[in-house]
Amino acid sequence: MKNSDWPLWEVFVRSKQGLNHKHVGSLRAADAEMAIENARDVYTRRSEGISIWVIESKNVHASDPSDMDSLFEPANTKVYRHPTFYDVPDGITHM
């Protein structure tokens, strides 16, 4: 990487008030201000958003896909965490 190459940023867009910011992609920019301006041009050309977050990609830490089983398998065996696990007598409607 040369000195003039810009760092990579991850872009998150809130599509409308009341919804969360969602990852839409990445881009390169010299600083945060330029990253937001570029994100406006690259990811919201058709009114896709009302708010943008940018985070330098090097600051994102991710789980390792090979740890998927040990991280997420325990939840699969705990069906009692879902309401459908329980028997409710007929006639009970709002529970």
Next chain:
Amino acid sequence: MEQKFSLEELEKRFQDKIDNDIRIEPNDWMPDAYRQTLIRQISQHAHSEVVGMLPEGNWITRAPNLRRKAVLLAKVQDEAGHGLYLYSAVETLGADREETIDDLHTGKAKYSSIFNYPTLSWADMGAVGWLVDGAAIMNQVPLCRCSYGPYARAMVRVCKEESFHQRQGYEIMMTLSNGTPEQKEMAQDALNRFWWPALMMFGPSDGDSPHSAQSMKWKIKRYSNDELRQMFVDATVPQAELIGLKVPDKDIKFNEDSGHYEFGEINWDEFWSVVKGNGPCNEERVETRRKAKENGEWVRAAAIAYSEKKKLKVAV
């Protein structure tokens, strides 16, 4: 963590995922050949979007009215965006963005040969939108289900945005066809020049496309080159007829039994000659891109210097 499996076992698990239509994401294990195939394909796709701005950029200042000018500007801006989505997808595979761009500039990487043909008249803006974007959409819609997640997601965005590109091109052709005899002749001339190069956009015939079978097995490709080309011909010939234009192929004929159009032999010598760099505009296109990067170097350096300076100010 992955060391606990042999290479053979990793490859088997990988292919099982593909066979079950589970997408591959950037940090997942993948065979080197799959990674290299994707880097080549996605970066060349990105280059095509970026080089594709040049033949149309040629007409922005000469669009016949403000409406057409605004539309053409929006379309060219979209192509820049599509190039950016694709370069970002390449980077998720560990490729260096600037190196992939330099590969274009040294001639190591290819881009779609269609952009090596010149755009000689305003009618070419119609033919490019209708035929070139039409063929691109035919290629890209199946790529929305490509096995590599970031590429598939980029394609979803691209296809959504590109649907207006083809329509605006067809509208230009329709308007010219309904105009004076000279205007209709312009439209027919543009169709004559772009028809065969558009059919060549789908690549060599299946028998001459050595990597196709592997790409199908990896579900990077979902249809063969010849299948996509046939879909394009079937869709496009009636569109030409509807606006009173004729595709320049004396062998074109609808086959009632198969439900498909039969069409003439493609000039593969021309195809390979343009791929190898001998098209009318190859040198000019690459030279324009190379100069753009060179001439922009000081801007990129200045932007970095400015951001460093701002950081220092905050520190004080």
